[in-house]
Amino acid sequence: MPAIGIVMDPIAEIAYKKDSSLAMLWAASARGWDLWYMEPSDLHVANGVAMASMRPLRVFEDPNHYYELDETQVKELSSLDVVLMRKDPPFNNEYIYATYILEMAERLGTLIVNRCQSLRDCNEKMFATQFPQCCPELLVSADNARLKEFHKTHGDVIFKPLDGMGGSAIFRVKEDDPNVNVILETLTKFGTQTIMAQRYLPQIVDGDKRILMIKGQPVPYCLARIPSSGETRGNLAAGGSGRAQPLSDRDRWIAEQVGPTLVEKGLLFVGLDVIGDYLTEINVTSPTCIREINAAYDCDVAGQLMDVIAQEKGWS
The missing domain is CATH 3.40.50.20 (Rossmann fold)
Structure with a gap:
């Protein structure tokens, strides 16, 4: 057995x-x-x-x-x-x-x-930068002057740590925000800790989509995590609500771009985070949202994963 x-x-x-x-x-x-x-x-x-x-x-x-x-x-x-x-x-x-x-x-x-x-190599925010054709404008740096210049260029940006989860310590900084210096000093620990800056994507109002990938292939449905009122984060852990929906053509294109690398790296079960038309993160540790997608579309995402595991082990 x-x-x-x-x-x-x-x-x-x-x-x-x-x-x-x-x-x-x-x-x-x-x-x-x-x-x-x-x-x-x-x-x-x-x-x-x-x-x-x-x-x-x-x-x-x-x-x-x-x-x-x-x-x-x-x-x-x-x-x-x-x-x-x-x-x-x-x-x-x-x-x-x-x-x-x-x-x-x-x-x-x-x-x-x-x-x-691959769990060690593929930081969930840095890994996404391997696919620049899929990502919004972004910067990874500990240099506050460089980060402030990115903010000046784009006007409305997200600053976030590279090791956060569940939407923790994510800041939206609009143009002329008087707190930009203290936010950057706090996140970078006065220039000693590397963070990520991304151009703010207004499509977040339609949800931060979680696309589940099984051996490089996308599940046909995703979960759009909708921010609560007054929030810019769609994470369920940050109070967002989930809405399952079919993948768009752009979602499938992003999956095609990323999928072969996932297979090469032995990443059998992965969650892509997509806002609007842009890849923002690749979750490799313990992706979630299986249950919500199963309930909405009467599918069996976990069963698909077990079928792939059986194939990998030669049991089928």
Whole structure:
């Protein structure tokens, strides 16, 4: 029986109604695969062998009883056929150490979704800059003078840290904003921390679209995350609301531009963030929005991902 592990934040604390990792677990369980649950602190290396304290897991589509865990077993990570790395950011040293441990199992044949090297290489904001034909005008820098010149040129810009998630610490700075200096000093820590500046995209009022990619191919529908009143951020974590919709021709073009690189890098499940006609971020750590798209269009995004995993492992 195939064995699939998941490294995630505490399962008892997830949001049952919208958690994408739970959708993946349901899809794997429906295929009869054995499930094993881990949190990042369960990973360890003993005498050069990647190990984990893992627990057999069963999942149910019942909001009052959606999982059961059995007793912990200490096993080699390479005993698992697949591991889903679904730990949410922050992407810090602890996250990196977890990828080092998972990579030891990867070298022995365990499929890690997504590939460990690519999780480390593909910063979710910087990675998008590899596709300049898809992006709005942007600047990555720690130099406050250079950032202020970008602001002067474009008049209305977004400043954001490179390691944020959920819309945290994102600032919209309009022309003649008296706070531009203090915002930049704060975000760059007086010129010692690199940030990103992007031309403000007014199409954000129509939503920050999350396009899910499975082995380089887009799911036909996306989730447009609409900012709440008075907000410039569409992130659901920042109070935005979600509206599922079909991909536009431009969305599909962006997916075509990015898709081959995702396949090359072993990034099987990725979320593209698109505002209007422009790619703004590429999420590789723990993309979400599966549940909202499934509910709106009666599709099975997690099932599609499991089919691809089965193909990668030669099970189909």
